Amino acid sequence: MIGKREKIGWVKFSVCTAAILLCIFGYALFSEDRRLIREEKQLQETAGMLEEGKTKEEILYHIFQEDDEKALEKKGKQFFVRAGFEEETKARYQSRMVQYIVHTGGALLGAYLLITAAAYIWTRETSRRREQEFEQFGSVIEQFYTGNYQVPYKEEEGMKSQLFSRLNSLGKRLEVQEKRIQDEKETTKSLVTDISHQLKTPVTSLKMCLELLEEEELSKEEQKEFLGQAVGQTRRLDSLTKALINISRMETGMISVKKIHAPIMDTVAQAVSSVYGKAQEKNIEMEVVKNSDGIADMAIPHDPHWTREAIANILENAVKYSGRDTCIQIRMMRRTSFLRIEIEDQGIGIDSRDYSKIFQRFYRGTAPQVKKEDGSGVGLYLTRSILEAQGGSISVSAGKQGSIFKIHLSLL
Template sequence: MINIVKKEPVFKKIVSILIASIIFVFIIFTVFQYNNLKNIYLEQNEINKRLIGTLVNKYPQDEVDIVKAIQTKDDKYRDLGQSTLDKFGYNEDYSMYKNVNFKEHLKYFLVNNLVVFVILIIIVLFMVFIFVKYVFNKLIKINKDIENIINNNYIVEEYFTQEGIFNRIYSDLNKLSKSLNLKLNNLEREKESIKELVTDISHQLKTPLASLNLYNSLLLEEELEEDEKNEFLQTNQMSINKLHNLIDLLVNISRLEANMINIKKEDKSIKETLNKAINSVKVKASLKNIKVNLDEFEDKIIPHDSKWTEESIFNVLENAVKYSSQNGNINIVVEETISFIKINIQDNGIGIDKGEFNNIFKRFYRSEEVEDIEGSGVGLYLSRKIIESQGGNIVVSSKKGQGSKFSLFLTKV
């Protein structure tokens, strides 16, 4: 309870006002009682005056003893006085309630107590009313805010800096609303992304499927020479291979974007991963008599997913082979910086226009200048996704007709 009062400003204010009110009422009550006691003293003093006057008038020679009897506490003649009062009916129980002075003071005392009690009740009820009204209004606002969040009409306010349980609730509602809005926005983006992916897949599959359908119809319906049949079959086989590669890439992209691929970083040799990627591309490179040269470097054990990092490097190397002419060269240089291992892949192919640097990493993007070259436009997109998911990046530098250099940055920790 004490902790709640400390943390809630309104509770602090109410308790402070209540304590101040009680102190104020206590002071008033004390003043009233003091005045009552003072009146009793003055009344008793008047009685003493009348009593002393009567005795001194009758016994002037005993004036000193009479005054001393009143001023000093001497019980010598107390019993005599009591018996005298009893003789005339002035015993303690009887005379107290019939005494006019006592009745007056008792009435004053009861009225004072009643006034103080009523004031305290009014103050407590007022404080309770203020507290209940405050809590009720806060709960109404919280209820409306929750309804607005449910209906997506909540207006996010600035974070509350004041203390108090209700301010913490409002702050949490702000966080909840922001979180829900973020998730809704992510869902919308994912929805649009899925639409784009379906559209891109449909577009990419149409061409090879149309080719397969055309040549298959010719094979079935036309009387062809053996050489023509073989040519059509080889064309179909190329389309089938293209479809197979495209589907593999699409599956990898969809799994990666849906977080179905778990990139697992382990401490492994970067030289081993790089050599595997080079060996995978050597067959395609040899068909165009392209040499893949790797400068010697000191091997490093760094945390990376060797399988998917190899896939990323292979895609870059495959592009370098694809867009390089016969008898070309691909040079690979590995450098070490403070935070990264940098893999530079340099080719002497057709090069890339500077305005295309950002576009080439987009999914299914292909420049008009390379539409005649076989490709799907997903390799570099997938490579960057893989590297970025491990905390790295890929950048490109190139000039038209002078080749391209792709730099892959892999984190060392």
């Protein structure tokens, strides 16, 4: 079945072909008419020469020279009139023209029919192939709806191959997008589960304290104790809520980490200042060591706000899990393509089996000292996420007494 567009194209082609063949036919008739007139003229000239008594040699010479002799032509016409051949000559001319018209017109008509038939067949075949291609494209799109994004095609020249190549690229993008959506669903599900688990303990403790305060007859000392526990659980909930908000914003892309060239010492100094008060309460010394000249004034590409937040999380843990009268040392070393920041404390240390786990969301370790301290287990997870978002990394190893956290920030 030929579509409307292909049918119009075939009609236009047929009309153009007919016009061209008519022009050829007209030119052929004109040429044949000229040839017959020349032939008649030569015959009259030959008759005129016979009338004058020319020899055979002179007649042949005149014919091959193709000289134009008006006088000989005139004598030849007069000779044909006297001999009674004028009407026969006209009839012969007309008969030959009719034969030429029939033969040439028939040949051109046959050529026209053959060309238009071939064009029709070609148009129909092209339309059929195009319909098949549309069906193939339609089947591929139907596959996309069912979640099958594989597009079988061969690398060839032509529009069809280019279209299939683009469909294949689209399929790959849709597959990546679907996987990302699925991962986001799993992440959200896991996050909701983790949040529920993290909120359950402090909410239960807070509820129990408030119920006891409301229902039981307690002494002032007991009331003070339960109020203190309630305040502690409230603070824990507040800290946990802030951490959960940061996690949610980080994982959904609401937190945008933007690197700018800024002095790294300013960022480290602000992180130290944010935990300085807590360190003073335990008389913990915080020392910054620059192992390379120029670091104090060096500006590197990083996000000052979030990098400060990441470093502060490590320092808060160092202060929390270190004893009184200890020291936290911050060392900075410049390398070829990165800046290395080491934070070493004199705290309880970390079991080597937990080196990779402590950067997971809500993981707090198994040491008894860790269980005694308040915490949500999201600080180091956020630290890792912040550093990786700007092309950096973090790791941990054992120190002389406590732990050494190693941060790498790219200089490129």
